[in-house]
Amino acid sequence: MKRIPLLAFAAATSVCIIASMSAPAGGAEDEASPIFGVRIPTGYRQWSMIAVSHEAGQLNELRGILGNPVAMKAFVDGTLPFPDGTIIAKVAWKELSSVGDDAALGSMQAYVPGAPTTVQIMVKDSSKYAETGGWGFGRFIGGKPTDEAQHETCFPCHQANAKDHDFVFTRYAP
Incomplete structure (x- = not known):
């Protein structure tokens, strides 16, 4: 193996390992989102991929x-x-070009997670969140909830664009 592709592979591997680390998982002691009181669930990173x-x-x-x-x-x-007790977590990262994969593929076309951006949580509780279709919302940056103004936009967007799927955008990808 030539030195440059090996270094590119090592660099890409390092980026992937660093990118896989995100904000702390959190739990009951962390701050709750304004309006809804949603927290980042402990252990959510071990949940299954939807x-x-x-x-x-x-x-x-x-x-x-x-x-x-x-x-x-x-x-x-x-x-x-969705039944009460449903919790959906969206973890987001900046898209980063994968130097190692691109070198192996012969062109710039592969991407990996870069810096973490947000964690977004939806919690289904028909009684507690009756006014918002049964869903509570939380948007977090660096483990801290974003402001009330951002949370005020959650349900109107889901209501306008995902009402036919119980206000959830995501579809299961088996």
Whole structure:
């Protein structure tokens, strides 16, 4: 193996390892989101993968959407509306070109997670969040909730664009 591809591979591997680390998982002691009181669930990074997404343009993010066991059962079974206890977590990173993969593929076309951007949480509780379709929302940057103004935009967007799927954008990708 030539020295330059080996160095490129080592650099890309290092970036992937660093990128896989995100904000702390959090738990009950962390700050709750304004309006909804949603917290980052402890251990959410060990939940199952529902789907992935890519946001191009200004956001330029790669996203992984994870579900707790209640969410996963509902997604797999196609259950709508989602049952109370469903929790969905979206973890997002800046998209970063993969030097190692690009070298192996012969052109610039591969991407990996870069710096973490946000963790977004949706919690289904029909009673507690009756005014917002049964869902509570939390958006966190660096483990801290964003301001109230950002949280005020959550339900209107989901209501306008995902009402037919119990206000959830994500579809299960088996």
